[in-house]
Amino acid sequence: MPHPDPLASRFTRLQLAARGDSNPDRAVRERRLLTLDRLLLDNEPAIADAVRRDFGHRSAAETRLLELFPSHAAIGHARRHLRRWMRPRARSVSLWFQPGRAEVRYQPLGAVGIIVPWNYPIFLAAAPLAAALAAGNRALVKMSENTPATASLFAELVARYFADDELSVVEGDVGVAQEFARLPFDHLLFTGSTPVGRQVMRAAADSLTPVTLELGGKSPAIIGPRLAASGHFARAVERIIIGKCMNAGQTCIAPDYVLLPAGQEQAFIEHARQVVADCYPAIESNTDYSTIVDQRQYARLCAYVEEARAGNAKIIDLAPGAVADSATRRLPPLALLDLSDSLRVMQEEIFGPLLPVLPYRDLDEAIRFVNSRPRPLALYYFDRENANIERVLNETVAGGVTVNDTILHIAQDDLPFGGVGPSGMGCYHGFAGFETFSVKKAVFRQSRLSAIGLFKPPYGAVFDRLTRILLR
Incomplete structure (x- = not known):
């Protein structure tokens, strides 16, 4: 009341x-x-x-x-x-x-x-x-x-x-x-x-x-250029998907899109599907998976998908066989590939379980892509090469960063949180x-022993000598 x-x-x-x-x-x-x-x-x-x-x-x-x-x-x-x-x-x-x-x-x-x-x-x-x-x-x-x-x-x-x-x-x-x-x-x-x-x-x-x-904004997750060769690719996908699926993506610092080396898109999809299957089996009735908060937000997310589909994007079910349910507002996670940059899903904060997957040719291109957009609330970088990690930390600007995971910087009480x-x-x-x-x-406590009285009017020879010393 x-x-x-x-x-x-x-x-x-x-x-x-x-x-x-x-x-x-x-x-x-x-x-x-x-x-x-x-x-x-x-x-x-x-x-x-x-x-x-x-x-x-x-x-x-x-x-x-x-x-x-x-x-x-x-x-x-x-x-x-x-x-x-x-x-x-x-x-x-x-x-x-x-x-x-x-x-x-x-x-x-x-x-x-x-x-x-x-x-x-x-x-x-x-x-x-x-x-x-x-x-x-x-x-x-x-x-x-x-x-x-x-x-x-x-x-x-x-x-x-x-x-x-x-x-x-x-x-x-x-x-x-x-x-x-x-x-x-x-x-x-x-x-x-x-x-x-x-x-x-x-x-x-x-x-x-x-x-x-x-x-909020569009918080990127970047997978490093040689992470697949190091054997840590599956772990990176797992952490990205878990960060995205928490609260069905309705998180201000959820990974908004993924940048990964060109040619690794299919491997990402396969690993992502396995993560969703492991974490949310039978997702249509899974009690651990959240629904979208209201019909307006649900309709907005569905409109993103339909606009992308009309623009010939690839819409990939990360929980194959699961379907969206407008009655319950349950929206299974989707990956989106081959996206035009003009689409709303690429321009607006997603705030839901839709994940654009974007290839890059080299780390320079990934950094340029992030820096060409409004500065994000969060950035996630996955790599085992310290030189690359330092490059991304030094050459991008974001409110906060988690390296080799997602979300967790917000849980560190001794770190500032902001955008x-x-x-x-x-x-x-x-x-x-x-x-x-x-x-x-700001508090200044004057001492009884102070030379400040030498600087009061009338100004004369002593003042001139002192100010010449001050201005050297």
């Missing part, structure tokens, strides 16, 4: 509480983190069931692995490091200003907003909250209207575990989301698509609200998240 209070008054209550307690101590922050952790731990079955109902089907095991486990890990990491993160950090002082001292102090921004997408509604609420609460903030969270059961449950649980001037959850449609983005937060973090991210940034601009945008350009702005996770939600206050 929607919250009875208007959105603006809920924000005002949160903001006033933040101003009244502008720098909560470590004990308060730890209590809030522990409360969030307990909320998730106490209600795991109900959370998994709500997510399942929103998707039509998603296994409880996948929700535990991909949402609850990383949420607990993020909260635990923040708790373990909170004392160190909160300490003032000494900075160096120029010779001319010694023996003064300089430091950076981290203080809460105040009242922050978090807009959560539908694909991982629990993790993408809890991970930013771990950073925001560790930094001492109070938060208002807007859940996605595309996952109403999860949104309703999370709102109910937050109201039960937290005071409403500490943390509050907003439900509602696109109109509510637009109103939410216009509120004068001290910081706003949005996770979602690039087009909606632009709208959020425009809305936030009116109140000069700083934003962190966690967007570049169209794939995002700013970052969070671990200390990077603590910084994102903090004021980095």
Whole structure:
């Protein structure tokens, strides 16, 4: 049930509480983190069931692995490091200003907003909250209207575990989301698509609200030029297919397309089919394979396939015999070959179990292909030759990289997570998240012994001699 209070008054209550307690101590922050952790731990079955109902089907095991486990890990990491993160950090002082001292102090921004997408509604609420609460903030969270059961449950649980001037959850449609983005937060973090991210940034601009945008894009997976000869090709295919099939491809950092040496396309298809058969036998009824979240997303993905088919692309079933089911929105994984670059599946983020497979002649061509496109949120490179790995790391730009696997960089709590350009702005996770939600206050402490008085007016001969020394 929607919250009875208007959105603006809920924000005002949160903001006033933040101003009244502008720098909560470590004990308060730890209590809030522990409360969030307990909320998730106490209600795991109900959370998994709500997510399942929103998707039509998603296994409880996948929700535990991909949402609850990383949420607990993020909260635990923040708790373990909170004392160190909160300490003032000494900075160096120029010779001319010694023996003064300089430091950076981290203080809460105040009242922050978090807009959560539908694909991982629990993790993408809890991970930013771990950073925001560790930094001492109070938060208002807007859940996605595309996952109403999860949104309703999370709102109910937050109201039960937290005071409403500490943390509050907003439900509602696109109109509510637009109103939410216009509120004068001290910081706003949005996770979602690039087009909606632009709208959020425009809305936030009116109140000069700083934003962190966690967007998407087309994240490439590149198989190195001689990997097949090294015997590691099958392993690379396995990791790509598993990364693609998690949550039926509805993951912002899922491999969007594969670049592989020309001539290895058929070997890739054969290995990919074996991986799908091993991981998802009888995929039409397999309880480990997720369905597409709603009819609009399902229709969008089917339209990609039909447009590619009309353009004479090869559509390869990775689960031969399995058919798409519009009633249940179950879409078996497909590989797409011989694609025109103008197709929507090559221009837009796929966000589903469709995998373009593109050949390249040499690594130079693969790198040029990636660099000719908007910078991706993630990049995956598979190789055993360190020189090639270093080339790809140095010559491409992406928000994050996993080498010889997929997805896993997001699970490293001590690594920042964020995109570049169209794939995002700013970052969070671990200390990077603590910084994102903090004021980095610069402090200089003047000493009683200071030569600064020599530089005051009236300027004369002593000043001239000193400034000549300074300007050398």
